[in-house]
Amino acid sequence: MRSFFLNLMMSSLYIQMPKAELHLHIEGSLEAELLLKLAQRNNISLPYKKVDDIHRALNFRCLQDFLDLYYYGTNVLIEQDDFFELTYAYFKRCSEQGIVHAEIMFDPQSHTNRGISFDKVIMGISNACQQAKLDFGISSALILSFLRHLTEEDAFRTLKQAEKYRDKITAIGLDSSELDNPPIKFKQVYQEAKNQGYRLTAHAGEEGPVDYIWQAIEILGVERIDHGNACIEDHALRQTLINYQIPLTLCPTSNVALKVISDIKHHPVLDLLHQGLLVTINSDDPAYFGGYLDENYALVQNNLGATEQDLSLLARNSIVASMLNEAEKQKHLTFFKL
Numbered sequence: 324m325r326s327f328f329l330n331l332m333m334s335s336l337y338i339q340m341p342k343a344e345l346h347l348h349i350e351g352s353l354e355a356e357l358l359l360k361l362a363q364r365n366n367i368s369l370p371y372k373k374v375d376d377i378h379r380a381l382n383f384r385c386l387q388d389f390l391d392l393y394y395y396g397t398n399v400l401i402e403q404d405d406f407f408e409l410t411y412a413y414f415k416r417c418s419e420q421g422i423v424h425a426e427i428m429f430d431p432q433s434h435t436n437r438g439i440s441f442d443k444v445i446m447g448i449s450n451a452c453q454q455a456k457l458d459f460g461i462s463s464a465l466i467l468s469f470l471r472h473l474t475e476e477d478a479f480r481t482l483k484q485a486e487k488y489r490d491k492i493t494a495i496g497l498d499s500s501e502l503d504n505p506p507i508k509f510k511q512v513y514q515e516a517k518n519q520g521y522r523l524t525a526h527a528g529e530e531g532p533v534d535y536i537w538q539a540i541e542i543l544g545v546e547r548i549d550h551g552n553a554c555i556e557d558h559a560l561r562q563t564l565i566n567y568q569i570p571l572t573l574c575p576t577s578n579v580a581l582k583v584i585s586d587i588k589h590h591p592v593l594d595l596l597h598q599g600l601l602v603t604i605n606s607d608d609p610a611y612f613g614g615y616l617d618e619n620y621a622l623v624q625n626n627l628g629a630t631e632q633d634l635s636l637l638a639r640n641s642i643v644a645s646m647l648n649e650a651e652k653q654k655h656l657t658f659f660k661l
């Protein structure tokens with residue numbers, strides 16, 4: 324068993340390592356304190372009066388419990404300043420954890436479908452990204468994510484709304500309820516996004532079957548898979564992921580909170596890492612799942628016995644798997660060559 328002091332040394336070690344967060348839903352970083360503050364500011368009544376009430380509601384029994392709370396959270400975001408404040412608060416956390424680059428997903432349809440303009444959403448988030456670059460030196464990229472339980476037509480409308488802000492958005496993603504909403508449902512809109520020069524990623528193989536990962540790669544043409552846990556069931560798929568070094572953005576605390584795995588001790592991250600897959604760890608919806616990036620590193624270290632070399636490789640992978648250009652990647656990777 325590792326000593327307390329060795330664990331302490333290792334935890335400060337991974338905080339010091341330059342890391343990128345590649346799978347983060349900005350709406351999922353809304354902490355209870357800010358949620359209550361925005362509800363009051365925007366005159367929205369909630370079934371929760373105090374921070375403790377919200378923390379108690381975080382004991383999810385199922386995905387629906389999470390979604391109920393998540394949508395209460397989304398509904399308090401009304402003004403451009405709200406989106407700014409939410410995003411800036413996330414970057415402040417990043418600055419305390421050695422995160423040098425963040426690729427942030429946002430769900431415009433969660434807001435436009437309740438009458439909030441696309442403009443307020445994107446301007447609030449992207450202004451916070453610029454401010455974070457100035458204040459903390461953290462670079463970022465935005466991933467516009469389609470809600471997959473809605474139609475492809477709705478996704479097309481959202482892509483159209485984004486045209487005016489093309490320079491602020493790097494990539495397209497696909498999230499929300501995975502089961503019964505296969506990647507192929509979004510084939511045409513992904514083709515159009517590709518034509519417009521967007522980079523492509525999609526959630527696949529979290530709750531959904533392994534076939535959804537194949538579809539995301541072969542039909543949507545994504546360069547990265549969000550989650551992808553189901554690849555453990557398919558040797559040929561793992562070989563493809565290794566051969567083409569297609570990254571997986573795994574999310575350990577999220578998988579435990581949503582019961583995608585029965586116990587953290589069964590998490591496949593280290594097995595996949597040791598097989599040669601380009602795996603990374605990320606926080607997904609940290610305010611709801613009990614952990615930002617450092618808590619995810621700690622979880623893997625303390626429960627799976629990750630070594631210093633494993634943690635270093637995970638951090639290095641996060642830079643390699645990012646959408647930064649080659650020169651920017653090399654700048655961060657020099658840390659790992661020392």
Ligand SMILES: [Zn+2]
Pocket residue numbers: 346348498526549607
């Ligand atoms: Zn996610």
